[in-house]
Amino acid sequence: xxxxxxxxxLADPTRRAILARLALGEATVMELAKxxxxxxxxxxQHLKVLEQAGLVLQRVEGAKRPRRLAKAGLDAMDQWLAxxxxxxxxxxxxxxxxxxxxxxxxxxxx
Amino acid sequence: xxxxxxxxxxxxHLVVTRHFAAPPxxxxxxxxxxxxxQQWLLGPEGWSMPVCINEARPGxxxxxxxxxxxxxxxxxxxxxxxxxxxxxxxHVERMFLPDPTPDNHVETRFEPDGAGxxxxxxxxxxxxxxxxxxxxxxxxxxxxxxxxxxxxxxDNLIPSAASR
Numbered sequence: 001x002x003x004x005x006x007x008x009x010l011a012d013p014t015r016r017a018i019l020a021r022l023a024l025g026e027a028t029v030m031e032l033a034k035x036x037x038x039x040x041x042x043x044x045q046h047l048k049v050l051e052q053a054g055l056v057l058q059r060v061e062g063a064k065r066p067r068r069l070a071k072a073g074l075d076a077m078d079q080w081l082a083x084x085x086x087x088x089x090x091x092x093x094x095x096x097x098x099x100x101x102x103x104x105x106x107x108x109x110x
Numbered sequence: 111x112x113x114x115x116x117x118x119x120x121x122x123h124l125v126v127t128r129h130f131a132a133p134p135x136x137x138x139x140x141x142x143x144x145x146x147x148q149q150w151l152l153g154p155e156g157w158s159m160p161v162c163i164n165e166a167r168p169g170x171x172x173x174x175x176x177x178x179x180x181x182x183x184x185x186x187x188x189x190x191x192x193x194x195x196x197x198x199x200x201h202v203e204r205m206f207l208p209d210p211t212p213d214n215h216v217e218t219r220f221e222p223d224g225a226g227x228x229x230x231x232x233x234x235x236x237x238x239x240x241x242x243x244x245x246x247x248x249x250x251x252x253x254x255x256x257x258x259x260x261x262x263x264x265d266n267l268i269p270s271a272a273s274r
Contacts (some may be wrong), residue, residue: 094150099132
């Protein structure tokens with residue numbers, strides 16, 4: 001699975017929202033279509049892109065084919081931790097700057 | 111080395127550690143003076159913090175609001191539980207995405223570490239549903255930024271592509 005395929009798959013906000021929903025547990029096309037007010041064929045098209053990118057898997061249950069997040073793709077916990085790590089790293093880099101400014105101001109006063 | 115470490119503890123908590131090149135008193139001040147907090151607690155690039163209320167005393171109120179030019183806005187509220195100058199801050203907070211998340215109990219400790227400070231923050235690990243809601247807000251921005259970077263990388267590598 002190439003980086004380009006992942007980015008292309010994730011560039012669409014509906015597909016990102018589908019992944020967020022699947023992070024809560026598996027779902028069928030019918031279950032996914034409801035909150036998005038989209039037709040089932042439209043959702044199926046998005047799911048096809050996500051499956052080709054290796055991010056979503058399906059299993060067979062009678063007439064249904066529930067989809068789930070692929071473990072080897074984006075694990076929901078890893079995704080969330082990566083997002084948090086990025087936010088914290090940015091915050092603490094800024095804090096490094098704020099602390100340096102505070103200390104040089106303190107030096108000037110004393 | 112100012113390296114951030116992030117660990118999950120059981121399935122219930124998160125522990126974050128970071129070293130800072132300033133003594134505990136300075137780092138503590140940077141966490142409790144709202145004018146200072148507003149300069150660094152901004153999250154990923156692109157967000158601003160129009161509201162920063164931080165009443166650093168037990169029972170004191172916290173209110174932070176963030177805004178992005180294209181990704182919208184969200185806020186959090188909280189209360190201070192305990193403060194020990196300059197070594198410990200205990201507070202509770204919850205985010206509004208826009209619905210309130212469960213309360214997050216946060217304990218932050220500042221210890222001298224050479225001439226600097228070792229900061230350790232222990233917080234409640236959000237449940238699966240809250241993590242998904244946070245991802246829906248944050249992932250949008252994260253992936254947009256990555257996709258834009260990829261686009262500009264391609265433009266730089268293939269001069270003819272830039273004239274599209």
